[in-house]
Amino acid sequence: MVADIPAGVVQQEQVGPGQYRLTLYAPVIASLAVPGQFVYIRCTDGLDPLLRRPLSIHGVNRERGELFLLYQVVGRGTALLAARRRGERLGVMGPLGRGFTLPEPGRRVILVGGGIGVAPLVFLGQELVHRNNQVCLLVGVRSADQLPVGKKGYTVPFDFAVATDDGSCGHHGSVTDLLEKVLAGEGVDMVYACGPRGMLRQTASLLARYNVPGEFSLEERMGCGVGACLSCVCKTAGKGGEPSQYRRVCVEGPVFPAEQLVWD
Amino acid sequence: MIKPNLAVDVAGIRMKNPVTTASGTFGFGFEYAPFVDLNRLGAIVVKGTTLLPRRGNPPPRIVETPAGILNAIGLQNPGVDYFIEVALPYLRQFDLPVIVNIAGDTVEDYAALAARLDGVPGVAGLEVNISCPNVKKGGLAFGADPDSAAAVVRVVKGATRLPVVVKLSPNVTSIVRLAEAVVEAGADALSMINTLLGMAIDIRRRRPALANVMGGLSGPAIKPVAVRAVWQVYQALKVPIVGMGGIVTAEDALEFIMAGATAVAVGTANFINPRATMDIIDGIEKFLVEERVSDIQELIGAAHM
Ligand SMILES: Cc1cc2nc3c(=O)[nH]c(=O)nc-3n(C[C@H](O)[C@H](O)[C@H](O)COP(=O)(O)OP(=O)(O)OC[C@H]3O[C@@H](n4cnc5c(N)ncnc54)[C@H](O)[C@@H]3O)c2cc1C
Ligand SMILES: Cc1cc2nc3c(=O)[nH]c(=O)nc-3n(C[C@H](O)[C@H](O)[C@H](O)COP(=O)(O)O)c2cc1C
Ligand code: FES
Numbered sequence: 046m047v048a049d050i051p052a053g054v055v056q057q058e059q060v061g062p063g064q065y066r067l068t069l070y071a072p073v074i075a076s077l078a079v080p081g082q083f084v085y086i087r088c089t090d091g092l093d094p095l096l097r098r099p100l101s102i103h104g105v106n107r108e109r110g111e112l113f114l115l116y117q118v119v120g121r122g123t124a125l126l127a128a129r130r131r132g133e134r135l136g137v138m139g140p141l142g143r144g145f146t147l148p149e150p151g152r153r154v155i156l157v158g159g160g161i162g163v164a165p166l167v168f169l170g171q172e173l174v175h176r177n178n179q180v181c182l183l184v185g186v187r188s189a190d191q192l193p194v195g196k197k198g199y200t201v202p203f204d205f206a207v208a209t210d211d212g213s214c215g216h217h218g219s220v221t222d223l224l225e226k227v228l229a230g231e232g233v234d235m236v237y238a239c240g241p242r243g244m245l246r247q248t249a250s251l252l253a254r255y256n257v258p259g260e261f262s263l264e265e266r267m268g269c270g271v272g273a274c275l276s277c278v279c280k281t282a283g284k285g286g287e288p289s290q291y292r293r294v295c296v297e298g299p300v301f302p303a304e305q306l307v308w309d
Numbered sequence: 310m311i312k313p314n315l316a317v318d319v320a321g322i323r324m325k326n327p328v329t330t331a332s333g334t335f336g337f338g339f340e341y342a343p344f345v346d347l348n349r350l351g352a353i354v355v356k357g358t359t360l361l362p363r364r365g366n367p368p369p370r371i372v373e374t375p376a377g378i379l380n381a382i383g384l385q386n387p388g389v390d391y392f393i394e395v396a397l398p399y400l401r402q403f404d405l406p407v408i409v410n411i412a413g414d415t416v417e418d419y420a421a422l423a424a425r426l427d428g429v430p431g432v433a434g435l436e437v438n439i440s441c442p443n444v445k446k447g448g449l450a451f452g453a454d455p456d457s458a459a460a461v462v463r464v465v466k467g468a469t470r471l472p473v474v475v476k477l478s479p480n481v482t483s484i485v486r487l488a489e490a491v492v493e494a495g496a497d498a499l500s501m502i503n504t505l506l507g508m509a510i511d512i513r514r515r516r517p518a519l520a521n522v523m524g525g526l527s528g529p530a531i532k533p534v535a536v537r538a539v540w541q542v543y544q545a546l547k548v549p550i551v552g553m554g555g556i557v558t559a560e561d562a563l564e565f566i567m568a569g570a571t572a573v574a575v576g577t578a579n580f581i582n583p584r585a586t587m588d589i590i591d592g593i594e595k596f597l598v599e600e601r602v603s604d605i606q607e608l609i610g611a612a613h614m
Contacts, residue, residue: 046343047343047344048343049344049582049583049584087581092376092529092557092581093375093376094373095373095376095377095378095528095529095577095580095581096373096378096580096581097580097581136582138583265368265369266368266369266370266371266372267371268334268371268378268380268577268580269334269336269340269579269580269583270580271336271340271341271343271583272336272340273334273335273336273340273341273356273579274333274334274336274371274380274382274580275333275356275365275370275382275385276368276370276371276380276382277368277370277371278365278368278370278385279368280367290364291364291365291367291368291385296340
């Protein structure tokens with residue numbers, strides 16, 4: 046089931062430079078959502094900008110009917126969203142898309158987040174811990190102040206390690222360096238990743254080298270959000286020698302098995 | 310006041326209200342079923358269908374512009390056999406005329422598609438797309454030239470008994486000349502407009518924003534162009550018109566009807582509001598009640614002197 050409802054803003058909180066955490070009252074979506082799904086949200090009541098914006102579900106509080114989003118202001122839509130205040134209502138469609146497939150209990154799982162790509166992974170990590178998996182989150186950001194997790198109010202119920210481009214916190218370098226160390230060490234059953242394309246591409250080649258399965262959450266420009274317009278496609282490998290094909294991120298994704306993705 | 314009559318007839322396609330969907334913006338219907346009651350639509354026009362499955366253009370395929378979007382999907386679709394075997398049985402459950410939008414690379418493709426869909430239960434009519442700006446062969450190559458457009462319409466009419474709606478492009482010098490040529494060739498109705506050829510540049514990357522470089526502009530930005538096209542063709546020809554281009558509200562739809570459209574199609578607005586078609590039907594009915602108009606027919610072309 047999918048809903049399109051006017052959801053009330055419960056809280057809008059700045060958590061970093063241009064980073065916000067938005068709490069919405071949306072009990073139907075909160076009760077249905079699984080990790081990896083997203084919402085398609087109207088940032089303004091007017092027609093400019095025209096389209097909705099896709100944002101991953103960062104968490105839910107089912108008892109309170111609340112939905113959490115974590116987003117980075119990059120352009121006009123997200124800037125308008127950041128200006129919305131408690132008591133205002135936004136059109137929210139969701140939960141949309143197919144989420145992550147969850148492993149059996151007891152598995153060792155690594156989450157790899159690039160920048161704001163940690164948004165869906167926090168929800169996933171909470172669910173995995175709840176199902177008795179061993180979880181470690183690896184986060185890569187440009188600088189320490191852009192770290193969305195681990196700071197005050199942002200504790201997560203699992204291990205995490207940080208990589209920064211400028212060395213201001215954790216490993217000085219990329220998050221895939223951290224991943225490689227982990228993969229080279231003891232047994233990893235599954236890797237889930239979300240972040241910039243370059244990071245995902247490198248993650249994919251590491252997974253292939255160490256023969257570990259993975260699932261990635263992808264982003265593409267969207268029109269309808271429900272599979273009707275074919276705007277949001279990504280290239281996936283054909284089955285059994287067939288040519289590659291375009292599949293819709295909004296309904297066949299946003300989560301895809303790593304080995305199905307074509308990186309040209 | 311008793312309920313006003315909203316029913317219209319487009320070349321034998323009987324619609325319970327004048328509101329349909331614009332091809333390519335509503336999939337095969339089931340994508341929007343969680344949000345709309347398909348039984349309430351006047352008709353559905355499905356995604357552009359070709360003889361064989363088509364892969365479409367590389368992403369990014371869509372970019373936002375002021376009051377509009379540019380798209381370059383490139384007619385990705387699963388082919389006519391999939392449509393008949395999978396999508397159509399689903400749509401047949403509803404009390405809903407289904408209009409199939411068809412596109413080809415050659416005149417023969419159009420003829421073969423028309424023949425394949427002729428007599429298939431549940432198909433109420435064909436919409437012939439000779440106006441897609443996003444494919445190299447076919448598409449606009451036919452729609453920009455009156456002789457080629459007429460040739461496509463003649464073979465389609467020869468291959469089917471279904472009502473044939475021809476979809477016109479605004480990317481021409483005179484849309485009236487095109488309209489005359491296709492009506493002369495046998496078109497039972499016209500739909501207009503398809504998207505306007507446009508382009509956007511990503512200034513940070515210093516590259517075109519769409520992978521395909523150019524795309525089709527749709528949404529509120531194109532409404533005045535579309536209303537003008539409907540007005541001009543209504544004035545020149547006696548043929549039912551399905552008007553579209555930037556319809557977001559019932560007021561927008563009524564502009565097209567008063568310009569001469571018998572029915573209207575809702576496209577890009579579905580992306581913003583998945584219930585747009587329902588809201589527009591309700592809004593048209595409310596307008597008729599307020600204005601004490603008992604039958605929508607009274608408003609078709611009402612703005613003409
Ligand atoms: C499934 C999915 C989940 C996402 N989850 C998150 C999240 O949890 N947190 C977060 O900060 N961001 C997320 N994004 C990216 C987010 O949607 C974009 O940053 C946002 O749409 C930018 O809008 P804007 O108006 O601020 O930027 P503008 O650049 O002004 O937007 C212009 C157009 O480009 C589109 N666009 C721009 N960047 C992206 C992008 N990276 N992906 C898709 N479309 C884009 C916009 O939707 C809009 O149509 C997600 C994207 C997808 C597809
Ligand atoms: C994403 C998208 C895909 C489209 N695909 C088709 C198509 O397959 N066949 C067609 O005839 N028109 C297609 N169109 C054009 C629309 O049917 C319509 O003519 C146009 O978008 C103008 O209406 P609007 O402004 O209400 O969207 C497409 C438009 C969009 C935005
Ligand atoms: S956004 Fe329309 S198909 Fe995915």
